[in-house]
Amino acid sequence: xxxxxxxxxxxxxxxxxxxxALDGHAVDxxxxxxxxxxxxKAVNYDLILLDIMLPDGDGRMFLKKHxxxxxxxxxxxxxxxxxVFERVSVLDLGADDxxxxxxDFSELEARCRAVLRRLGGAAHNTKQFADVVFNxxxxxxxxxxxxxxxxxxxxRLLEVFFTSPEQVLSKAHLMDRLFSFSDEVSENAIEVxxxxxxxxxxxxxxxxxxxxxxxxxxxxxx
Amino acid sequence: xIPPLKGSIRRQLVLQLGAITALLSLAFFLSVQVVAEKxxxxxxxxxxxxxxxxxxxxxxxxxxxxxxxxxxxALSMLGTISEDRVFYRVLQDDTTLTxxxxxxxxxxxxxxxxxxxxxxxxxxxxxxxxxxxxxxxxGKTAKIINIIVGQTRLGLAVxxxxxxxxxxxxxxxxxxxxIALSLWAAQNTLRPINRLALSVTRRGPTDLRPVTTETPAxxxxxxxxxxxxxxxxKSTLTRSEDFIAEAAHHIRTPLATLRTQAEVFYQQMEKPExxxxxxxxxxxxDESSRSAGQLLxxxxxxxxxxxxxxxxxxxxxxxxxxCKRLSPAxxxxxxxxxxxxxxxxxMFKGDSILLQNALRNILENAIKYSPDESDIxxxxxxxxxxxxxxxxxxxxxxxxxxxxxxTKRFSRGPNVSDVIGSGLGLTxxxxxxxxxxxxLTITSNTEGPGACVTLVLPxx
Numbered sequence: 283x284x285x286x287x288x289x290x291x292x293x294x295x296x297x298x299x300x301x302x303a304l305d306g307h308a309v310d311x312x313x314x315x316x317x318x319x320x321x322x323k324a325v326n327y328d329l330i331l332l333d334i335m336l337p338d339g340d341g342r343m344f345l346k347k348h349x350x351x352x353x354x355x356x357x358x359x360x361x362x363x364x365x366v367f368e369r370v371s372v373l374d375l376g377a378d379d380x381x382x383x384x385x386d387f388s389e390l391e392a393r394c395r396a397v398l399r400r401l402g403g404a405a406h407n408t409k410q411f412a413d414v415v416f417n418x419x420x421x422x423x424x425x426x427x428x429x430x431x432x433x434x435x436x437x438r439l440l441e442v443f444f445t446s447p448e449q450v451l452s453k454a455h456l457m458d459r460l461f462s463f464s465d466e467v468s469e470n471a472i473e474v475x476x477x478x479x480x481x482x483x484x485x486x487x488x489x490x491x492x493x494x495x496x497x498x499x500x501x502x503x504x
Numbered sequence: 505x506i507p508p509l510k511g512s513i514r515r516q517l518v519l520q521l522g523a524i525t526a527l528l529s530l531a532f533f534l535s536v537q538v539v540a541e542k543x544x545x546x547x548x549x550x551x552x553x554x555x556x557x558x559x560x561x562x563x564x565x566x567x568x569x570x571x572x573x574x575x576x577x578a579l580s581m582l583g584t585i586s587e588d589r590v591f592y593r594v595l596q597d598d599t600t601l602t603x604x605x606x607x608x609x610x611x612x613x614x615x616x617x618x619x620x621x622x623x624x625x626x627x628x629x630x631x632x633x634x635x636x637x638x639x640x641x642x643g644k645t646a647k648i649i650n651i652i653v654g655q656t657r658l659g660l661a662v663x664x665x666x667x668x669x670x671x672x673x674x675x676x677x678x679x680x681x682x683i684a685l686s687l688w689a690a691q692n693t694l695r696p697i698n699r700l701a702l703s704v705t706r707r708g709p710t711d712l713r714p715v716t717t718e719t720p721a722x723x724x725x726x727x728x729x730x731x732x733x734x735x736x737x738k739s740t741l742t743r744s745e746d747f748i749a750e751a752a753h754h755i756r757t758p759l760a761t762l763r764t765q766a767e768v769f770y771q772q773m774e775k776p777e778x779x780x781x782x783x784x785x786x787x788x789x790d791e792s793s794r795s796a797g798q799l800l801x802x803x804x805x806x807x808x809x810x811x812x813x814x815x816x817x818x819x820x821x822x823x824x825x826x827c828k829r830l831s832p833a834x835x836x837x838x839x840x841x842x843x844x845x846x847x848x849x850x851m852f853k854g855d856s857i858l859l860q861n862a863l864r865n866i867l868e869n870a871i872k873y874s875p876d877e878s879d880i881x882x883x884x885x886x887x888x889x890x891x892x893x894x895x896x897x898x899x900x901x902x903x904x905x906x907x908x909x910x911t912k913r914f915s916r917g918p919n920v921s922d923v924i925g926s927g928l929g930l931t932x933x934x935x936x937x938x939x940x941x942x943x944l945t946i947t948s949n950t951e952g953p954g955a956c957v958t959l960v961l962p963x964x
Contacts, residue, residue: 291757297764304771335753362756364797366804366861367749379829384760384793387767392832434835435876454779458771462836463786464924 283407284325285309285394288318288341289333289360298331301387306445314338322353328407329394330357334372342375349376356397358390386462392434395419409444412487412502416444425486435460436482439475443490443500452497513697514690521686525679533675540667544660545632552634553619555582556653559594560638563649568642570596570649582655591631591654596647607652610635629656696720700727710811712738745807752800759793791924798926802913805858805932809939812855819850819891819961823884826863830871838877841867846884850891852961854940862936865929866895866957872923874899874954890942891961898954907934907946933959 285302287309289295299309310325312318315338322330330348334341345357359372359380372380378397381390398407398419407419414425421437422429432440438459442451453469460475461467476498480490487503558578564571572594582590593603610620610633619636626633633654640647696719703717714731763786770782827843834841870880878898885892903919904910910917911934914927934944942961949956 291761294757294761294764297761297768300768301764301771304768362753362760363749364752364801364804364861365864366801366808366857367752368857371857379832382797383756384763384789386790386836387764388836389833392836396832396835433838433877435838454776455771463783464790466922 283307283328283398285329285331286312286318286321286325286327287331288312288315288336288344289331290314290336291333298387298390305391305441315341315344318344322348322355327355329398330355331390331394332357332359332377334359334361334363342370342372345372345375345377354401356401358393358397360385360390388438388459388462411444411447411500414483414486414488416440423482430482432482435475436479439479443479443498447500450493450496450499456498514694517690517693518683518686521690522683525682525686529675529679529682532678533671536671536674537668540671541664544663544667548632548655548657548660549621549634551582551584552621552632552653552655553636555579555592556619556634556636556651559592559651559653560636560649563594563638563640565640565642568644570601570640570642570647572602574602578653582653588656588659589629591626591633591652593652595650595652601649603652607633607654609650609652623657624654626654629658631656632660696723704730710813712741741807741811745804748800748803748807752797755796755800756793759789759796763789763793787924794924795926795928798928798932801861802928802932802935805861805935808855808858809935812858812939814853814855817852817854817856817859819852819893820846820884822856822859823863823882823893826860826867827882830864830867833868834871834880837871837874839871839874839880841880841882843882846886848886850884850886852891852940852963854961855936858936858939862933862959863893865933866959869929870895870897870899870955870957872925873897873920878954886963889963891963893959893961895957896949896951896954898949898952901948901953901955902946905946905948907944910946911944937961 285307287295287298287302289298289311290313292313295311295313299311302309310321310327312321315336318330318332321327332341332345336344341359345359348355348357356378357376359377360383361372361380362383364382365371365380378401379393381393395418399421408415408417410416412425414423416423418437418441421432421434423432423440424430439456442456442459453472456472456476457467457469460472476490483489488500489503490498490500493499555578558575558581559572562573562575562578564573574592579590579592582588591604591607593605593607593609594601595609607626608624610622617637619634622633622635624631624633631654633652636651636653638649638651640649700715700717700719700723703715707713712734714734715727717727719727766782766786766789770779770786773779773782824843824845827841831841867880867882874880874897880898881894881896883894885894900919902910902917904917909915911930913931916925916927930944930946937944937959940961942959945958945960947956947958948954
């Protein structure tokens, strides 16, 4: 997926890009509205993440203009103000969703996914391993002509496995993806979700094997 | 008279004008009375004098003696003004020639030709008398003839009481007309004040436009001051609103940077002890940003509940929107928000931004305090007087169900110390409910573990 991030805070913008890169998304950064305008003319983005207070103007104006040009690219607004501060909701201006800073990255990710799913832009967001097709926007796992829907944590777990197939992933690494920092969970909790995902993969050409003392790895069925 | 500071100007004005009118009416009545009585008396006096004069003119001298042929007209003319009794007496020196001998003669006797008048009590009645003096020369000696004519004053009393009645009538009439006029004048004078007061009171608490009602010169300094006050209030309000918004931006943006960087760093970290430390740091950031966020939200909600901007809202849509907005957050814990749509449209007059915030706070709590893979049931119920927005979760529930305690600022339930929270969420909800004349109820879920939070809004 290719995202455009319009955010003037360089540190935040850089950190978000790094974080999205971990999931295999390509993110272009624009530090002001001028850059953003130039970028959307040149590239067809899957999603735009837009800050409101920018050095050369108000993100809401950009949003309005963007919608007036009948551009259907989904927009998620990143704002430091919560909705009580707004006289006109950014949703009314054409944003597909918004998130209040500071946010949990997994929530931003979830919102991105929800927006993409809602707008049906799922076609080119699939990953394949062996005979298994994993569609992250539709939340589906399909093989042998049958599709199974996934719950959110199963989806997030599979996302890690499909991004790094044939690699050993530590329990800690997987934990990070499934639980938020406020959750107090033991590392054994991951076993429950791995168990569920294994069940869903039964009958396919892929499986998740335990690497004793190290973690798990997705590999092809022997 | 120093006008009192309190009370109605109108009443003051009417009372003062009334007092002045009463004084004027009284003066008018008295002067009419005096003038009328004088006129009546003068009339009687003139006729008495004419009567006496005609008697005097009828005197003649015969054989050196003074004779009198009493002219009938002298007495009949007195009858023209009233039916009063008439007395007369003609004296030659001290001898009565004719008439009532006991009718008192003026003492000392008048000597001029000018008739002299007097009011005496005679035969138990008030009698007005006139005395006329004539000098007769009978050849040898000069004789002084005194003619006295008297008339009782009953007719005069009747006339004067008639005049008094008329004067009283006119006085009262004058008073009534004057009071009516002063009422009208007071009303007219006060109309611009009333109009100004009405145009100020009619505007809602959020209307901060300047007052444009046309006012008389005396009121224009007041209106000018009022408008400048409104202007200052408006700019203060805007400034404090902007300030809270600015504060939110300046607090949240660096926290967002800090958090995201820490998260990226955390992903790359291998050593468990380092990870633990960083994890605690991120939790601390979350805690402070949650508190800061809720504090700023609370400040804004307090600000906005003071000047509510109401519009017609379909509560079903509002509730559904909030559920949709929060479902990605619920999905992160594999939770579901089950919203059962109500059949009928439920229109409510309220501030949609505040209500949204309240509903979001309730739902966020439900998500935060519920276990993974549980459900939150959301429904909109209506009864005769209320709309009830009900949220039932399967979480840990409330150890305390005293709503007053739970909605107190910064107070949190005794069973939630392990979860990040600011103690302001329910305060915000309850304040928003109160601003809409509703309330918040907190009970336990009747169908198992968990809580049931209901936002009750009046339907009329």
